[in-house]
Amino acid sequence: MAESILSFNQFSFQYSSLAEPTLHDICLDIYPGEKILIAGPSGSGKSTLAHCINGLIPFAHKGKISGDYTLKGCCPAEQSIFEISRSVGTILQDQDSQFIGLTVDEDVAFAFENDCVAPEEMKPRVARALSMVDMQEHMNQSPHELSGGQKQRVSLAGVMSMEVDILLFDEPLANLDPASGKHAMKLIDDIHRDSGKTVIIIEHRIEDVLEQPIDRIVVMAEGRIVAVGTPDEILSSNVMQENGLREPLYISALKYAGCGLTPDAQPSSLEKLSDNEQVRRALGEWIEVSDNSPHEHEPVPLAELQDVRFAYGEGTEVIKGVSLKIGAGERIALLGNNGAGKTTLSQLLTGMVTPTSGDILLNGESIRQWSIRRLGEQIGYVMQNPNHMITQTMIRDEVGLALRIQGVPQAEITAKVEEVLRICGLYSYRDWPVSALSYGQKKRVTIASIMVTEPKLIIVDEPTAGQDFKHYTQFMDFLSRLAERGVSLLFITHDMHLALEYTERAAVLCNGEIIASGSTASVLTDTEIMKRANLKETSLSMLSRSTAVATPEALVRHFIQYEKRKKQVSEHE
Amino acid sequence: MKQSIFNLDTRTVVAIGIGAALYGLLNWVSIPVAPQTGLRPAIAILTVFGALFGPIVGFLSGAIGHIVFDLSSGTIWWSWVLGSAISGLGMGLVFMSKSFSIKEGRATGGNIATLAIVGSLALIVGFGISSVLDIYLFGEAPDKMLLQFIAASLSNITVHVILGVGAVLGLLKMNRSNSNLKVSK
Amino acid sequence: MSKAGMLYIERDTLFHRLDGAVKLIMLLAWTVIVFLFQDIRVFIVLFIIGLVLLMSAQLPWKRIRLLVWVIIVFNIFNSIFTILVSPAYGSEVNGTTTVLIDLGYEVLTLETVFYILTLSMKYMSLMPISILFVYTTHPTRFAGSLNRLGVPYKIAYAFNIAFRYIPDLKKDFISISHAMQARGVGLARGEGTLIQRMKHFAAIAIPLVQSSLARIDTVANAMDLRGFGKNAKRTWYSSSPWGRADIGIVIVCVIVLAVSITVRVQGFGTFWYPFNS
Ligand SMILES: Nc1ncnc2c1ncn2[C@@H]1O[C@H](COP(=O)(O)OP(=O)(O)OP(=O)(O)O)[C@@H](O)[C@H]1O
Ligand SMILES: Nc1ncnc2c1ncn2[C@@H]1O[C@H](COP(=O)(O)OP(=O)(O)OP(=O)(O)O)[C@@H](O)[C@H]1O
C-alpha cells in the first residue's frame, strides 16, 4: 500500500484545563486520496482529533501530547501552523466564526490575500470558486444576509480554492436542511473525485454522509478509536448501536427484522440490499405483525396563530399570512427549508418580535400586549444557537436561573436542577463551568434550563443539531412524557425521522407560508410538498418503496413502535 | 507563560477587532445623569479588554472602537479617539504584572487595586487630554470643558470600578473554576 | 444601517470611485485645516465647498438627514451649555466687552454670541466631508486604504473585524436580552433606580462579553488556518491602482494644506470679530 499521508501512533492528548486525557492511544493511518468518515457520540473527542490534524493542537489549544503523529512524513508539532495550513484545509464546526470577510467574495479571497496574490489575479479565482458552489449572485452580500446553508457553501468555496492535500470537515451538515445537506455532500464528493484530495468528514448525520461513497468509517468513543472499517464492515457489525450512534434507518430496520447482515451483502448500498431476496422475505415477515393506527381526536386549542404576517424592518415579508393551531398536549413538528421563517415564527410566538398584522391567541386571549416575560411563563423557547441563551458561568446556575428569579427555595431548586440534569445526561458535569462543554452539550444545558420552568408550550429549535442518538433519545423521550401530562411541544427540525418518531402532526413552512399541515406520516410521504420545502424521504420509506413489502407509512409506523417496545423492555430490566 | 505585548499574533488582532466592535457598539448606550454626560457602560469594555490582553490591545481597541462608532454617527472626534485609546492603554498596564493572569485565574488584591486606581487615572489623563485638545483645536471655552470633564470623569470612573472591575473579578472566578475538571459520577 | 454598521450607499459618482485612501487623505487634510483656523469666514467657505461636494455625490437626503440633525442638535446643546457656563468667554478671547444681558452671576456679551456662532460653524464645516466619507466608502475598502497609507496591515485588519462583528454583536445582544426576559428577568424600559438599571444592563452585557471572548478564540483559529499573518505583507482583494482623479485630488489636498499652514503661520485666521471698532 502507498505511504500514509496522516499517521497516528499511540497518540494521546490532554487539554491543560482537564484532569484526564481527552484522546487515548490513537492509532490510525490515512492514505492519500481516501475519504473517511469519523463518527462518535458527542464529546467523544472528534473535534479534538480534528484539531490535532489541522495544527490548532498544539498551536492554539495547549495541552499534553504523547505518542507520535506525522503529517506527510513530518512531525507537525515542529512546524508552524502556516506550514500545516498548506496541507490541510479545514471547515470548522462553528459556521459564523469562520466567515471572516465582510462580504462573500472577500471571504473567499481571504487565503489569497494572505498569500499576497495580486488583486487582478485574485478576482477570476474567486469567481471560479464561487461558481463551483453556485453562489456567484450572492457575491456582494454580508454574512448576516445569508442563511446557514449559504454560509456553508461560502466556506466550501474558501477551502476549495486553497491548494491543499487534505480537506477536513467538522460537522458540515449541522443546520442544513436535508436537500442542502445532500447537495453539500455531493459537492464534497465531486471535489474528492476531481482533485483526488484526501477528505475527512466528522458528522452525526451518518445516514446522509453514507449516501455518497465513503472508503472507511472510524468510530470513536470516549477518546478512543473503537472500530475502523469499510462502511460494509461497520454497518454489518453492531458497533454503532453499541456506542449510542444512529445507524442508517434501513440498516436498523433490517437488523430488527432479523436479517443477518454480512459485508458481502454490501449493506452500504440500499439498492443492492433491496434486490436481495432473503432481505425482502425477512422484512415482509417482520412487518406482518399487525399494529394499530394512531387514534385521532381534536385536542383543546392552546395557542393559535391567525393570518400572521411579519417583516424585519423595511425588508420583504418573511412570514406571509400563517395560520396554525397548537392543541394542548399536542406534539407538532415545524419543518421547512433553510430561511423559510421557522425561527422567526417561534420568535413571534414568544413575543420577541410582534406581527405586522394578524393575531396570536393563547387560551383564546390575544398576546399582542403581553411582555416577553409574561409569555415566558407559558411558552418556553429553546433557541437555535445555545450561545444566545446561556448567561451564567456555571451549569447549575444556568439551569436554575428561572427558578431563582421566581424565588423558589434553594433546596427545591437544587433537587429540580439535578433531576433535569440527569434527564439531559449532564448530571456528571453538574459542577462544571458551561464554557468547558462541547456544542452539543451546551444545547442540552439550554433544554434543561427551559424544562425546569415547566411551561405550557415548549418550542425547541433544532433539538438534534450536534447531538448523538443516545442523548437526544433521552431528552426527547422525557419531553414526550411531558406531552402526556398536557404540555404542548413544537419541534423545529430538519430530521425527518425525528419528526415521524416524536410528533403526531407536522406543519411545513416554505418561504413564509404554511404549504402543508396534517398528520406527520401523511405530510412526509407527499413527494410534491417534500420537494418544495427541501425535505427528503427517510431511507425507511426508500426501503419500503424499493422492496415493495409495505407502504412507507406502514413500515415507518411499525419501525417506530418496534423501537418503543424495545425501549420499554430495556427500561424494565 | 505570557507572550510579549508587542507581538501582534492573530489572536491579538482579533481581540483588538472584537474589543473595538463591542466598545463601538456599546457607545450607543448612555444612561443620562447630567446634561451632556451619561454613564457609558462601554468604558467597562476597555477595563476588561485591557486587563485580559494588555495595553496595546486596550489602546487599539479604544481607538478603533471610537472611530468605528464615530463613522456610524457622522463625524470623527479625533481628540476623543485619543482619550479612549489612552484610557484603554492604562487599563492594560496591570497585565504586565507577573502575578496577574485572568486566563489562569490568578490575581492578587494588589493587582485588583492597581487595575481600579491606574484605570481611573488613565480615564482622567486620557479624557483630560481630549478636553485640552478640544480647547486648542476647536477653541472650546475652558470653564465649560472643565465642568464637562469633571462630570464625565466621575461617571466614567464609576462605570470602570463597578462594572469593569466587577466583570474582571467575575472572569477571574470563572477561570479559576475552569481547571482540573473531572467528570463526577 | 445596512452594510456592517457603516452607512455606505451605492452610487456611481466621482466620490464613490475614488480610492478609500484618497478620501481618507482628503478627510484628514480638511480636518487639519479646520483645526488651524478660528475664523468664521474660512468655515463658511469650507462649509459651502463641502455642501457642493456632498451634492455631487447624489446621496438621498432621506438617508443622511438623521446625521445632519444629530450634528445640529449637538450644536444647539453645546451652545446653550457654553452660554450658561462661560457667558463672557467671547470677550476674554477678543478683548472687548459688549454686554447683551446681565445673567446675574455673569454677563452675556455679543462677543460670546459671535464666538458661539463661529464655534458652531466650525463644527458644521466638518459635517459635509465626514458624511461624504462615511457614505461613499464601502467598509471593505477601509482597511485596505489604511494599509496603503502606512498603517501596519494587522492593525488595519482589526478595523475589518470590528465592522464584521458589529451586526453580529447587535443581534446577539437582542437575543440574549430576549432569552433573559423569557426566563423572568425584568428589564422594563426607563424604570428603576440607577443601580437597578446598571444591574440589568450588566445581566445582558456580561454574557455578551463572555460569548465575544469565546469567539475571539474561534475566529483567530479560523484565520490562522487560512494563513493570516504568515507573510510580512498582504494584498487586498478590493484594492485597485490609483487613477488620474485619485492622484489629482491628493495633489490638490497637499497644496491647499500647505497654503493654509503658510497663511496661518503668517498670523491670519485667529478669532475674527466683525464689530471691532
Ligand atoms: N478547549 C477545550 N478545553 C478544555 N476541554 C475541552 C476543550 N474542547 C473540548 N474539550 C473537552 O474534550 C471533550 C471532547 O470534546 P470534542 O469537542 O472533541 O467532542 P466532539 O466529539 O467533537 O463532540 P461534538 O459532537 O459535541 O462536537 C469534551 O468532553 C470537552 O469537555
Ligand atoms: N434579524 C433579521 N433581519 C433581517 N432578516 C432576517 C433576520 N433574521 C432572519 N432574517 C431573514 O428571514 C428569513 C427567515 O429566517 P429564519 O431564521 O426564520 O429561517 P429558518 O427557517 O429558521 O432557517 P434555518 O433552517 O436556516 O434556521 C431569512 O430569509 C432570513 O434571511
Ligand SMILES: [Mg+2]
Ligand atoms: Mg465537535
Ligand SMILES: [Mg+2]
Ligand atoms: Mg432557524
